[in-house]
Amino acid sequence: MTDATSNILDEATPEHRRGSGLMRLALSNEFGLALLIALAFGIFAMTLPGFTSPFSLFTIGRQIGIDTMIGLAMMAVIVTGGLDLSVGAIGVCAAMVFGYLAQIAGVPLPLAIPLAIAFGSVLGFINGYVVVRSGVHSFIITLASMSIFFGIMIFLTQAQSFNALPLAVPAMGKLRVGGPISILLIITLVVCAALSIFYRYTTLGRQMLAAGANARAAELSGIRTGRIIIACHMLTGGLAALAGLMLTARTGAAVPSMAGHLGQDWLLPAFLAPVLGGTLLSGGRVSVIGTLLGAAFVTIMTSGLLLMRVGEFWILACLGLMLLLAVLADRLRHQVLRARGMI
Amino acid sequence: MKSVAKITAALLLGAVACSPALADPGTKVALVPGGPHPYFAAWEQAGKDAMKDFNLGAGDYRVPQKWELAQQSTLLESLLTQGYNSFLIFPGDAVGTNATVSEIVDNGGQAIATAGCLKDPTPALFCLGTDTGNSAYLGTKELIKAMGGKGRIAHFTGFLVDPNTQLRIDAVQKAADETNGDVTVVQVIADIDAPQPAEEKINAYLAAHAADVDGIVTTAWVPAVTAANSLRKIGDKRIKMVGIDHDEVVLQAIKDGFVNGTMLQNPYGQGYLGSYVLDKLRTGCTLKADAPWKSNALTAKFVDSGTVFVDAATADTYVDAMRGITKTLLANFEKDFMACK
């Protein structure tokens, strides 16, 4: 779905293999993003009053936490070259189930949270099962399921929110740890670490990558790709549910509109973070850290631009230009480094 | 890379240089709608006028780039960081925006839910807006009157995720029920607050059912515009219609006789009065607990910013009518709702 050349760190290209470990690090997408983030953060911190205030840092961190989680949810299904348009719908459905359990049914939080995440996985399972059994592209299946999941949720809730959740839930959204760091960001970092280990060291994680890189080869080597794809969709569902719960904590209530009509508001952050971070849309390569850095970059840029008070209606255009400048700069850095490395 | 960095830095510095210095302030009001929408255009002028008339530190209209709850929250957090201390907010969600408002209050700011209410319990001071349910109810009553007291009504409205939509559906139904079966609501079409789907669905409906309806009531901006255009297109003056808001298309259709009238809201008055109250409250006044608050489905602290039915006779003079309402509101507010030292 994307240019082969877009893969900045293409493991298969021999010239990279020749470079030293340091060189490979310097060439990596993650390194470039980290550099850009440091640069943007430095400039904003020096020039914008209030950018480094505890409140500002807290809100930035919290936003990064939520957007990263949304990005990870999409990343988990991009691994196999599929996609899931229904992440937002799943996230909201899980949040509403959580709201029902915690507020109406009186289920204690330590039980309600895993139940909601499990519910997200079940919705993911439905997606995965239909995709595998029908052989239709996940784009179409999840387009339909987005409509169905969200429609059932709206029908059952009649668009009403759950706004009398146990006080611990809104408190989570405001909780700061170690100064200005949001607890939601900490949760995301823990999930990032777990996912990194999962993709690197577990059989299932490695099989997901193998199935994404080359489904036929994976099948021949005995991997049951159908099951793997279903597992990916379940992981996506669970992560989307977690993102929905984090948003619920931030909002202090389970709100049907928190991801917009049909949950479409999530689609942009869901794709943007992983793709900026170097995940290939065609599958086979993921970068958990890249997704985190991608979300961080976008959040910091947005926050900086808002503080700069560019004309009321021009922020979006500026954000687009910045994004373009950033990826161009990264591309340039890569070319320069590679040219030097070749000499 | 270097040159790009230079350009980036120059861009940043340039933008920073343009922004005004943040010296102290007084009451810095930010008027924040839920997203870009023509309804709120009057807020910009209202903020400017209030800033001049009441000597405010700021009266700025700041718009989220999209209709997304998250975008609005991010903008509000940023405005708080920028030193704004008073907010007029159209809630992106009646419940969801409460969290952001409570953050504003925690950081020493104050906010009024404007043009739409926040659901109780809320940290917002009160809600200043159109009583959406009542407006839909009154509009439907006008429509029923125009239809001669009986017939079938179609109702076109906005997004279902907006709780106001449910209030409107119920209000239209209530007005119809009061006729004891003479008037029935035959169809509700929702989720059409965007031009293209609105056009497709409304035209499809009229194509199949134009003969089966006698009246149309619309309770959202885009469907009102689209339905007015569709009636003009099929040249039908038999079907009566009552719209909402003051889009040029709707007003022109009223003058030309395709639409019977529209329920006007008072966005300018909301912005102007809201800024005034926020300044008063910051400089020594308090809200009276026993003030004559109205209540609606969302909150028990509601102030009606006024709604007016405009038909062909009044389509040219509605601005004066709204000014009059705003003046009365402003004159009575300090007396009725505030205790000042």
Add this chain to the structure above:
Amino acid sequence: MALSFTRIFDNDWVGPGLVSLAAIIGISIFQPSFLSPFNIFVLLSAIAVNMVIALGQLVIIGIGQMNLALGAFGGLVAISFVAVMELYGVPPFVAVIIGFAIGTLAGGASGFVIARTGISAFIITLAGLQIFKGINLGITEAQPFYGVPQSVKDFGNLSMLGPIPWLVLPMLIASIGMWYLFTRLRIGRYILAIGGNRTAAELSGINVTATVIWAHAISGLLAATAGMMLVARLQIGQPTIGDDWLISSFAAPVIGGAVLAGGHVSVAGTFFGVVIIAIITQALVLFAIDPFVVQIVLGGLILWAVGINRLRELRVAKLNERA
């Protein structure tokens, strides 16, 4: 005999075509007004615009990329089109040419950046989406432009012949043009070759850079056309035009048999994809579905349409195996 039967059914457009036909027959049995001249007019107007939008995405899908900025192009062209007529009194004919120029340039520019830098089209068109939508907001401040001349309004409102609206004309030109491009022109073959296997295309001497720029310029041109058609249909220059194009622009080509990874597209299939979506949208209104279950029914109908098409594909595959 069996062979030719298989061959017809092998075509991408047959499945969606049969589904459309079944839906039309089914609905008109329950709702005879579905085939009334005015309803056909309404249906065709919707199909015309959505087809041009879908074609704008189809050409990019063909080359194996995606254009997220399609709606932003369309929206910017739509408001510029009305703005130049309202503010500078430019005659409609000239304004249309300006609109085409803006769309083609915007598409060409994003194609240029994609081709020359090799950065993923997803990222570049996403940045493009924000830049062009941002310019749109900056110009309009979310206020519509109302100064649409009567001739433009008439183009969106009047019928060319019986129940056939004028809007069908640009759709026909665009569809036939794209069909010709993909089947007869070198550039079309290049686009599909690159979408099918980029490396092989490069090795066989195809100028990838130029082809990518061309594809995006064509996409921009089609988006511009759709944007201006919508102005004619909606009768005002709404800044929100284009906001909701993205998903349906992908759905119609994919229902019509296009492969998202590139290299395989069908103009006729896309047409029936558009028809199916338009019929589903209308049916929900015609049968007065409770607004709270509309989304559920919509999703179910998409699955049904795709499911029928899938059944056909499986049957064809079986027949092929036997033959």
